[in-house]
Amino acid sequence: MLFGGGLLLALAQSFGYLPIIGKTDFSLVAWQSIFQQTEFWQSLGLTLWIGFASTVLSTVLAIVCALLLRRQFRGKKAVTFLFQLNIPIPHIVGAIGILLLFSQSGLLARLANLAGMINDPAQFPALVNDRYAIGIIAEYIWKETCFIGTIVLATLQSVGEDYENAAASLGATRWQRFRYVTLPLIMPSVLTASILVFAFAFGAFEIPFLLGRRFPSALSVLAWRSYTDTNLALRPEAMAMSLFIALVSTGMILLYMTLSRKLVRQ
Amino acid sequence: MTIVKLTNLTKTYPDSGFSVENFNLEIPAGEITALLGPSGSGKSTLLKLIAGLLSPNSGDLTFDDVSVVSTPAEQRGAVMAFQNNLVFPWLSVGENVAFGLKMRGVAKATRQQQARDILTLVQLDGFENRKPSELSGGQQQRVSLARALVTQPKVLLLDEPLSNLDAHLREEMRALIKSLQEQFEITTVVVTHDQEEAVILADQIALLFDGKLHQYGQPSDFYQRPVSRRVAEFFGGVNFIEGQLQDTEFETQVGQFSVSNLKQAATFISIRPEHIKLAIETTENTLEVRLLERTFMGTYYRYRWQAEQAPTLILTSTNTQDLSIRVSEKALLHLPKEQLIVL
Amino acid sequence: MKRLTKYAGVALIVLGVLAPFIPILIWSFARRWYFPAVLPTEWSIRGWAYAFSSASRLPQALWQSLLISGVTSLLSILIGLPAGRALGLHKFRGKTLVEFLMLAPTIVPAFAVAMGIHVVFIRLGLADTMIGVILVHLVPTLPYVTLVLAGMFANYDVNYEAQARSLGATPLQTIWYVLLPSIYPGLIVAGMFAFIISWSQYILTLLIGGGRVLTLPLLLFSFASSGDNNVTAALSIIFIAPAIVLLIISARYLTGRNVSLARGN
Numbered sequence: 001m002l003f004g005g006g007l008l009l010a011l012a013q014s015f016g017y018l019p020i021i022g023k024t025d026f027s028l029v030a031w032q033s034i035f036q037q038t039e040f041w042q043s044l045g046l047t048l049w050i051g052f053a054s055t056v057l058s059t060v061l062a063i064v065c066a067l068l069l070r071r072q073f074r075g076k077k078a079v080t081f082l083f084q085l086n087i088p089i090p091h092i093v094g095a096i097g098i099l100l101l102f103s104q105s106g107l108l109a110r111l112a113n114l115a116g117m118i119n120d121p122a123q124f125p126a127l128v129n130d131r132y133a134i135g136i137i138a139e140y141i142w143k144e145t146c147f148i149g150t151i152v153l154a155t156l157q158s159v160g161e162d163y164e165n166a167a168a169s170l171g172a173t174r175w176q177r178f179r180y181v182t183l184p185l186i187m188p189s190v191l192t193a194s195i196l197v198f199a200f201a202f203g204a205f206e207i208p209f210l211l212g213r214r215f216p217s218a219l220s221v222l223a224w225r226s227y228t229d230t231n232l233a234l235r236p237e238a239m240a241m242s243l244f245i246a247l248v249s250t251g252m253i254l255l256y257m258t259l260s261r262k263l264v265r266q
Numbered sequence: 267m268t269i270v271k272l273t274n275l276t277k278t279y280p281d282s283g284f285s286v287e288n289f290n291l292e293i294p295a296g297e298i299t300a301l302l303g304p305s306g307s308g309k310s311t312l313l314k315l316i317a318g319l320l321s322p323n324s325g326d327l328t329f330d331d332v333s334v335v336s337t338p339a340e341q342r343g344a345v346m347a348f349q350n351n352l353v354f355p356w357l358s359v360g361e362n363v364a365f366g367l368k369m370r371g372v373a374k375a376t377r378q379q380q381a382r383d384i385l386t387l388v389q390l391d392g393f394e395n396r397k398p399s400e401l402s403g404g405q406q407q408r409v410s411l412a413r414a415l416v417t418q419p420k421v422l423l424l425d426e427p428l429s430n431l432d433a434h435l436r437e438e439m440r441a442l443i444k445s446l447q448e449q450f451e452i453t454t455v456v457v458t459h460d461q462e463e464a465v466i467l468a469d470q471i472a473l474l475f476d477g478k479l480h481q482y483g484q485p486s487d488f489y490q491r492p493v494s495r496r497v498a499e500f501f502g503g504v505n506f507i508e509g510q511l512q513d514t515e516f517e518t519q520v521g522q523f524s525v526s527n528l529k530q531a532a533t534f535i536s537i538r539p540e541h542i543k544l545a546i547e548t549t550e551n552t553l554e555v556r557l558l559e560r561t562f563m564g565t566y567y568r569y570r571w572q573a574e575q576a577p578t579l580i581l582t583s584t585n586t587q588d589l590s591i592r593v594s595e596k597a598l599l600h601l602p603k604e605q606l607i608v609l
Numbered sequence: 610m611k612r613l614t615k616y617a618g619v620a621l622i623v624l625g626v627l628a629p630f631i632p633i634l635i636w637s638f639a640r641r642w643y644f645p646a647v648l649p650t651e652w653s654i655r656g657w658a659y660a661f662s663s664a665s666r667l668p669q670a671l672w673q674s675l676l677i678s679g680v681t682s683l684l685s686i687l688i689g690l691p692a693g694r695a696l697g698l699h700k701f702r703g704k705t706l707v708e709f710l711m712l713a714p715t716i717v718p719a720f721a722v723a724m725g726i727h728v729v730f731i732r733l734g735l736a737d738t739m740i741g742v743i744l745v746h747l748v749p750t751l752p753y754v755t756l757v758l759a760g761m762f763a764n765y766d767v768n769y770e771a772q773a774r775s776l777g778a779t780p781l782q783t784i785w786y787v788l789l790p791s792i793y794p795g796l797i798v799a800g801m802f803a804f805i806i807s808w809s810q811y812i813l814t815l816l817i818g819g820g821r822v823l824t825l826p827l828l829l830f831s832f833a834s835s836g837d838n839n840v841t842a843a844l845s846i847i848f849i850a851p852a853i854v855l856l857i858i859s860a861r862y863l864t865g866r867n868v869s870l871a872r873g874n
Contacts, residue, residue: 007717007721007722009728011725013725013728069619069622073619079619082623082627083626084856089849092811092826093629093829093848096633097631100629100633107632110647114647142626142629145625204718206812210834223721223724245718246717249717250717253712254709318774340774340779344775346775348771350768356790356791365773368786369778369782414775
């Protein structure tokens with residue numbers, strides 16, 4: 001109720017229906033306006049880049065981690081717990097950690113100096129508030145690798161190793177076992193988890209707000225700036241932009257539901 | 267002791283076929299009555315109606331002539347023990363047994379004492395502090411029974427009480443239910459799909475097909491006087507010979523048979539496998555056959571015979587001793603007049 | 610050699626997970642830590658002392674955060690329990706649609722909703738109030754709680770309730786003695802993660818609370834942007850403490866499905 005109502009209200013406002021400033025007529029001006037702005041398209045490009053880069057990288061890393069954590073080793077329980085620990089940690093804290101780690105006077109820069117690679121903070125590559133959103137992507141990877149990894153690990157444990165052993169006895173090499181047995185088995189959970197991650201990375205606000213540049217900024221940050229702008233006339237545009245994000249996310253949910261259903265049935 | 271009476275009881279489900287309509291049955295006090303029928307016959311619906319877990323669309327349900335239709339389940343005094351035991355896994359055995367007393371506000375010491383006493387009756391003394399997961403299926407079943415009995419219900423309702431047990435536990439449980447039921451003199455209704463379970467437990471059986479009462483009587487009636495071929499088949503009848511009654515003889519494609527029951531509209535005669543005997547010479551009610559198959563069944567032998575005059579007619583007989591006849595040899599079977607059931 | 614790679618890999622994972630926490634932990638105890646020193650040249654507890662002093666407004670933020678998250682998770686469970694039961698136990702027409710509607714708020718960014726709602730909340734006088742903030746926090750927590758409990762109810766045998774009723778339990782007693790003991794693992798997980806989701810909200814609180822309602826993430830954000838690393842680091846550690854405590858408590862009830870929904874924000 002709260003959710004659907006909120007979205008409907010946002011929709012009405014994106015059409016310029018804003019009784020507070022005396023606007024009660026409907027128009028498509030806001031939508032037309034955002035699609036004409038180069039800043040919107042640049043933001044969209046950046047947001048898509050952040051979404052895809054963090055999803056792909058954290059998915060690959062998560063599979064590697066899960067395969068590793070599945071094996072037997074001393075301290076397995078503790079490490080697995082540590083791996084899950086990240087999931088409830090708020091993103092903001094991760095962002096602060098990344099900031100203190102990656103900034104030009106951060107811990108990594110200091111270690112680089114110790115290793116004799118740089119002499120001055122300015123020589124350290126810009127990794128936060130940077131053009132390629134590396135800080136943002138790093139934060140998402142840090143957090144979402146654990147998320148996807150935990151799900152993949154749970155799947156691997158419930159599937160067991162019988163199929164891989166059967167494949168091995170049929171002559172499959174290590175790589176073949178992974179490619180033709182393990183990967184198809186974990187694919188359903190990997191796909192669904194990574195869609196969730198993409199939708200989140202596409203729409204989240206806090207991380208690009210803390211670790212991103214002012215221009216171009218992620219779509220959510222752009223929407224927020226338009227919303228809080230002293231010029232109330234920009235509000236319909238803010239609504240239109242958040243709805244655009246919501247629309248993309250909704251597409252993601254549909255994809256998620258179809259995929260998880262289809263893959264479950266197999 | 268409580269008489270349970272169902273009068274024109276109707277419960278229909280719009281979507282599924284599990285309905286009972288205008289059901290009438292008087293369940294005698296202090297005895298075990300089985301509601302027997304295949305799945306979907308409406309027997310579980312009836313049990314839940316008596317328990318108060320379902321309410322009927324129409325009709326009346328009385329305990330000792332007092333209507334209980336509007337009495338909620340917890341005040342009805344008809345306790346049901348479910349098929350899967352449903353021993354609460356988060357409670358100990360003792361807490362499980364005392365559950366009903368706790369709900370009634372019985373003091374802790376009293377209900378613990380009563381739980382201990384009843385656990386002794388079901389041969390589980392000393393099990394109070396165990397967790398249900400530590401018990402075997404048979405032990406859980408006894409906990410479930412004790413938990414129902416401890417509340418001293420007017421009516422005890424048992425849903426398939428033996429179906430999850432293996433052969434030797436079945437016998438133990440049967441004896442336990444019987445002895446407890448007699449000791450408590452409690453009106454008991456057993457629901458089952460298994461005719462054997464009904465026969466060994468019940469004083470009388472109500473056989474249901476498609477939500478209707480098909481036959482009601484003592485267990486032996488269902489073997490000796492089934493009302494239809496369907497009943498006979500449900501009780502393990504396998505030998506059916508088609509024909510019709512001509513005066514006092516039943517006319518079939520393999521000859522005439524004299525019968526003791528002259529039912530005019532009859533279309534079949536039937537005989538139980540154990541009643542078929544070998545004959546030495548052709549007399550009344552004999553039949554020429556060839557042995558098709560002989561199987562040792564552990565405690566008896568089973569023979570399948572093919573009628574000489576009608577190769578599609580196969581009869582089955584059983585015998586505790588091995589007959590000295592080899593497969594495809596001829597023989598003469600005698601179907602005694604007094605054992606022939608006319609359907 | 611194989612063993613070595615394995616342990617190296619595990620070490621890398623541990624390092625990767627812990628990496629962002631290392632500078633946070635050091636900074637919270639640092640006094641002088643100028644580039645290029647790898648460790649602080651001078652240590653102090655100034656960050657912690659300041660964080661706990663009234664000047665930082667931590668007590669106020671901590672109290673409001675606890676209250677908002679506590680009430681939010683309680684409300685989520687009260688509403689989500691019957692909803693999850695209906696969703697988990699019954700098959701009905703349009704169930705897929707309901708599932709879709711439930712999933713939507715877990716993926717669609719809540720601020721899109723909050724921006725739309727804001728106007729109405731202003732009109733109703735809910736903007737800038739704690740009640741308004743709690744209501745808007747329900748947008749992301751409620752579907753989560755409902756889905757977790759629906760999963761719990763999918764494996765729940767309603768016959769236990771019938772059995773209890775038959776043994777003489779009233780409807781209320783049935784809820785207390787049968788329903789709650791059966792689903793409490795789900796209740797714990799759902800409640801805790803509702804708490805964490807609410808605890809981590811920044812933009813929803815900022816938008817609806819309008820700065821009048823101060824929660825821990827808002828305080829943390831303002832220190833983070835002011836560049837006071839000592840206090841920011843100390844606050845970060847205070848901020849993640851409940852998450853860690855709750856994870857430890859709920860770890861044994863966690864399953865893959867729960868995790869897939871339990872994403873901090």
